[in-house]
Amino acid sequence: MKSAVIVFPGSNRDGDVMRALRQAGSQVEKVWHAETELPKGTDLVVLPGGFSYGDYLRCGAIAGRATVMDAVRAHAARGGLVLGICNGFQILCESGLLPGILMRNANLKFICHRQFLRVERNDTAFTRAYAKGQAIDVCVAHGEGNYTADTETLKRLESEGLVAFRYSDTNGHVTPDANRNGSMNSIAGIYSDKLNVLGMMPHPENLIEDLVGGTDGRGLFKSLVSSFAKAA
């Protein structure tokens, strides 16, 4: 599998996600935001975490309009896989690839902590390696992760099964306490209609080794790589 990690000025978890992709067996290439095309044969586009353009104006707003995003949109329209993590999720929302928006955390503070997520479905390219309903231990690190959408959108996401992850306790129970940033319906990540674009606030790429906290994040990258092994 071949992944393209897009680097915007201010991206800062590009290295972390590249490490996770490589560990799972993907080839990885960095792509500068000013490019107009993706590398040939790109299977997966990753928009990494960070503070693109300082997150000035609105998180992800300026990056969402970068040159390379046209190529990303075209890739998604062809059914190609796109993964946006944290700032990447914000960029996906700002660029129109995913609905809704990430607002300031409910306590108005940046929060960095370990967090369990409930995997809502395991029949997508991103989550095959997990069980449905499994609680996975990852971490969050964001100031604006409060997922907000209008009632219509929310209804559609729920009824079409487009919610990918919810903040949960260790047992996979979705509780108010587990939803520290105040997201609607405890949403931590969502899919596009065709399930080929995933945006999520938490960082699976930071939990891929026992030494630094655990390996629950690996499943996501393993799922991606294995879906290509199957396809090929």
Place this chain on the structure above:
Amino acid sequence: MKARVTVTLKNGVLDPQGKAIEGALKSLGVDGIASVRQGKVFDIELGTADKSQAEASLKAACEKLLANTVIENYRVELT
């Protein structure tokens, strides 16, 4: 020429920041504030003296970047 663009949240869009400010004002003992909604202003200097050209630039700036029209309204005033 100068302009001020004001971007505010649409009615009905939740404003966690405004809510938190309301709370903070209460705990600071500032009375009489019923609700707060936060928005942004942009003070812009334009390179042109032509009013219609300026207005076109400002509209483009708002639509393309300054406002997220899904959740925000904007207003432009030339000053």
Place this chain on the structure above:
Amino acid sequence: MKARVTVTLKNGVLDPQGKAIEGALKSLGVDGIASVRQGKVFDIELGTADKSQAEASLKAACEKLLANTVIENYRVELT
């Protein structure tokens, strides 16, 4: 009663946000924008109908929380 508080950076204080927005507008091909400085607005509903009481509350809100008077100016308009 309603009010709008506008908070802007004092002259000469660096505005990284404005700077980034300027750059982004240029690369988006929006012409004619010479400079951008970003500020905040607060749309406030007051619990009182008494003007002087409202003004006192608003002043307190600005001084205590809404504006960082070391680097920002604020303006209050009752609307």
Place this chain on the structure above:
Amino acid sequence: MIRNDVAITPELVKEHGLKPDEYERFVKLIGRTPTITELGIVSAMWNEHCSYKSSRIHLRGLPTQAPWVIQGPGENAGVIDIGDGLACIFKMESHNHPSFIEPYQGATTGVGGILRDVFTMGARPIAALNFLRFGEPDHPKTRHLVSGVVAGIGGYGNSFGVPTVGGSVGFHPRYNGNILVNAMAVGLARTDEIFYAAATGVGNPIVYLGSKTGRDGIHGATMASAEFDDASEEKRPTVQVGDPFAEKLLLEACLELMKSGAVIAIQDMGAAGLTCSAVEMGAKGNLGVELDLDKVPTREEGMTAYEMMLSESQERMLMVLKPGMEKEAEAIFHKWGLDFAIIGKTTDTLRFVVKHHGEVMADLPIKELGDEAPLYDRPHLANTHQPTIAADTVKPPVSHAEALVKLVGSPDQCSKRWVWEQYDHLILGNTVQVPGGDAAVVRVEDGPKGLAMTTDVTPRYCEADPVEGGKQAVAEAWRNITAVGGLPLAITDNLNFGNPERPEVMGQFVGCLRGISEACRALDFPVVSGNVSLYNETNGQGILPTPAIGGVGVLDDVTVNASVAFKREEDALILIGETEGWLGQSIYLRDICGREEGAPPPVDLVAEKRNGDFVRQLIRSGQVDTVHDLSDGGLALALAEMTMASKIGAVVASAPEDLALHAFLFGEDQARYLLAVNPDEAADILYEAAEIGVPAMVVGVTGGDSLILPGGEAISIETLKAAHESWLPDYMAGKA
């Protein structure tokens, strides 16, 4: 506009912070009356911050050498060799005063400045720490300051992309008018790719990089401009605003440029901006420097030479480039959207020449600006020793359990989670030990090495006895690194004190430095960088003497480390080190008895080294994985913290007979560690300890869901945790 031919009056000299004799010294040095620009330049070079005029002679006594030291104090940051061709580059710096005026921006620019110091040398920052002291919680400003400073530190580090992995937060009324915000950065480079400030070669281009110059932080200028400004403008704030986004770009651009081989010398623009950086590059390289200010990228119109030379705008760098590489360098900077301008050249005149609009605004001897700065041996008074407080004169608590719960929930000892959860401490995926333990542990690249780092000092000890306090600060940093299994290698220090013109304060300074030096020597723990912050004083009341120590150590195999959380039930608890039950200056005495008095615990450096080396070897050999050093609050607090970090309780069945229980539990004797070990190993460990004269005894066993003290008083883990975790969030929410 400030013209250059302004008459230099005594008032103007005074406004620039120069004493009459200092001004005379300068006039004699240059042989004429200076221009206003020159006055500005010398005021920047000769202020306390840049010239270290009160501290320099004392700093000379610090041990700065060791076989692994590549660069000691004097450069932007210290550099040590950690093996495998890798160097660790680190430094700590204060931003106390700006943070008191504007906590958010003061803290951001403090973090920005220290990160720049580290990447200026070619290192990629891999971790940040901070050392914070605030006034008493009840002081009306404290909450606002805590909130702003913490948000600022996070706001900058998180966006820049460095994990903030450790630090220290404390409260004391003596910081009511002067908070302490010390930031530390740690970076990594290859030993053969380190960059220095000294310029070489005549006629080489001097290049300005980064953000544009504005009128930020021009202190003297605000006053001066009131007289010389015809345009009446609003009084300009002297607060600088940090731009972490620009800094991140600057980091990437600098590292890319360094790889290209174009960089001869590099210096960041920190305090006194362009002046300090240009003078240092020239003076260190025995070269003159000529600057053409018409080329300097400015953000505001009509900036004068005076203003440009004194501006403290952030996120800027100065470089000497290899001639012929300008185009390549420019392309890299433009790619990152940053300003790039050739603003001058090196010369062989040893003069610092500043031109603006074709006129010479300053022409000064470059070396003398630094070398001939005033140097003071200020009078210092040794502190009178405080009496030793015998344990039997200190009241025991009504309930030891209650006392302990009170301590774990006190402002100084409570959990600082509320703080460090606002810092991204996990980015880069190398954080092996997160905040909350003894030292942070960060993996080096893909391993196997790791670095351990910590910031420490106990200001009340320093106040009571500067020499012992200085020693203790170093010993505690060394101990914290040891406790995770690290080999302590070197320190950076941040010496925060009051007004050096008062002999008692100078006495504290000299005493602390003596203690620091002694400890560094005894522990093989040299000083490789540091910072001095004096005049932390309001209305004649100085801060507690606070020489914060930032320590760094190495773990050859980062997977072999120890942490404070109990790992298993039924482990034997072994206390390493001598316990006399020293209660003078203890947290127990202060927070339970309301007495902040007495002599602090003496530091036996030989015992420190012996005990620490023993513990480290146990960790490295894999015999021990659970260690906590004993500091504030003694054995009881360490037990509580180890319990809270796990979900496993502990039982301490009895106290030594010759010791009062409260002295045993809360005494702050130094050089001690608490280990939790497999019971099968306990006998061996005790035997090994006895062999080399390390005091060691079994004091209890892990297990259960509460902490049971001698005599049977039990505290559930939940009770401890509730007290420990609630104080700070409640306080910040206005509830405490």
